[in-house]
Amino acid sequence: MATKENPGEILHKYGLKVTATRIRVLDVLINSPVALSHSDIIGLIDDPMIDKVTVYRTLNAFTTQGLTHKVANEDRNWLYALYFHNSNQPATSDDHAHFICRQCERIYCMPITSMNPKPDVREIGGFVITSHEHRIHGVCPECH
Amino acid sequence: MATKENPGEILHKYGLKVTATRIRVLDVLINSPVALSHSDIIGLIDDPMIDKVTVYRTLNAFTTQGLTHKVANEDRNWLYALYFHNSNQPATSDDHAHFICRQCERIYCMPITSMNPKPDVREIGGFVITSHEHRIHGVCPECH
DNA sequence: AACACTAATGCAACAAAGTTGCAATGTCGG
DNA sequence: CCGACATTGCAACTTTGTTGCATTAGTGTT
Ligand SMILES: [Mn+2]
Ligand SMILES: [Mn+2]
Ligand SMILES: [Zn+2]
Ligand SMILES: [Zn+2]
Numbered sequence: 001m002a003t004k005e006n007p008g009e010i011l012h013k014y015g016l017k018v019t020a021t022r023i024r025v026l027d028v029l030i031n032s033p034v035a036l037s038h039s040d041i042i043g044l045i046d047d048p049m050i051d052k053v054t055v056y057r058t059l060n061a062f063t064t065q066g067l068t069h070k071v072a073n074e075d076r077n078w079l080y081a082l083y084f085h086n087s088n089q090p091a092t093s094d095d096h097a098h099f100i101c102r103q104c105e106r107i108y109c110m111p112i113t114s115m116n117p118k119p120d121v122r123e124i125g126g127f128v129i130t131s132h133e134h135r136i137h138g139v140c141p142e143c144h
Numbered sequence: 145m146a147t148k149e150n151p152g153e154i155l156h157k158y159g160l161k162v163t164a165t166r167i168r169v170l171d172v173l174i175n176s177p178v179a180l181s182h183s184d185i186i187g188l189i190d191d192p193m194i195d196k197v198t199v200y201r202t203l204n205a206f207t208t209q210g211l212t213h214k215v216a217n218e219d220r221n222w223l224y225a226l227y228f229h230n231s232n233q234p235a236t237s238d239d240h241a242h243f244i245c246r247q248c249e250r251i252y253c254m255p256i257t258s259m260n261p262k263p264d265v266r267e268i269g270g271f272v273i274t275s276h277e278h279r280i281h282g283v284c285p286e287c288h
Numbered sequence: 289a290a291c292a293c294t295a296a297t298g299c300a301a302c303a304a305a306g307t308t309g310c311a312a313t314g315t316c317g318g
Numbered sequence: 319c320c321g322a323c324a325t326t327g328c329a330a331c332t333t334t335g336t337t338g339c340a341t342t343a344g345t346g347t348t
Contacts, residue, residue: 057297061296130281131282139274
């Protein structure tokens with residue numbers, strides 16, 4: 001994220017009350033280069049006292065407030081990632097590219113590049129197009 | 145599909161034993177312009193005697209044999225569609241475009257066009273790209 | 289610092305999609 | 319028509335995520 005703000009300040013900025021679980025979940029997300037599942041997050045926090053439902057509700061609150069967004073992985077579980085990750089471009093939920101490693105299954109949020117262009121809103125055969133999600137499959141730097 | 149073959153012949157061609165449930169499921173898929181969920185298919189067959197597990201296993205068998213492919217919808221349920229739908233181009237699982245109507249939630253398999261080009265296998269910052277799924281959001285002809 | 293309002297938490301129960309085990313049945317080549 | 323083997327039907331199970339509700343905690347105000 002390369003943000004200078006601490007988790008408490010970020011939560012406050014996004015209209016979220018500052019609680020222990022939220023700080024811990026946000027901390028894990030800040031330090032991850034890839035989108036994380038609920039169980040990834042539970043695993044990284046690694047505290048048997050953490051409540052699973054609270055983490056689900058935390059992730060939903062983050063997403064509702066626009067701090068995170070979610071993307072389904074190949075097993076159709078939700079993964080969560082901060083906006084403003086790996087770039088300072090706001091990654092809108094409308095136009096988005098995700099790189100899915102076919103080896104480790106990790107999903108990286110990618111900036112939209114010329115290779116995955118945003119089309120103008122336009123019509124093709126009666127289909128009005130307003131946005132894209134580009135899901136790019138391949139092998140990530142960690143795996144090769 | 146615009147195929148001249150009947151369901152029995154198609155099943156045989158794909159190495160699937162011809163059974164009553166498989167014929168009925170395939171018939172529903174042939175006559176749908178959009179990808180269908182398990183529950184869509186159960187609803188379209190509309191026979192309380194049909195067994196849900198058999199339909200799940202039917203769809204898995206179709207997909208394993210390459211008769212259908214599956215795509216997750218926005219609720220992360222699997223939708224199934226024949227290959228060779230809406231076009232005579234084989235839609236490989238590797239490179240694919242799906243149009244998701246934001247109004248009716250239906251998903252249409254789309255031929256790859258110049259608007260959603262297949263990239264060559266190439267590297268960007270250590271990411272080796274081998275294929276794309278283009279998920280196009282908008283409004284379908286039925287909804288506008 | 290204490291108050292009060294409200295939101296968040298923890299726990300149990302629930303929901304929905306899909307899978308698995310197994311005995312019974314059906315398909316199909318010979 | 320037979321026999322080998324795949325498929326079916328049923329019940330039980332798994333996994334991910336949600337909901338209800340009583341208790342606890344955060345936050346702006348006094
Ligand atoms: Mn993303
Ligand atoms: Mn498709
Ligand atoms: Zn990888
Ligand atoms: Zn529509």
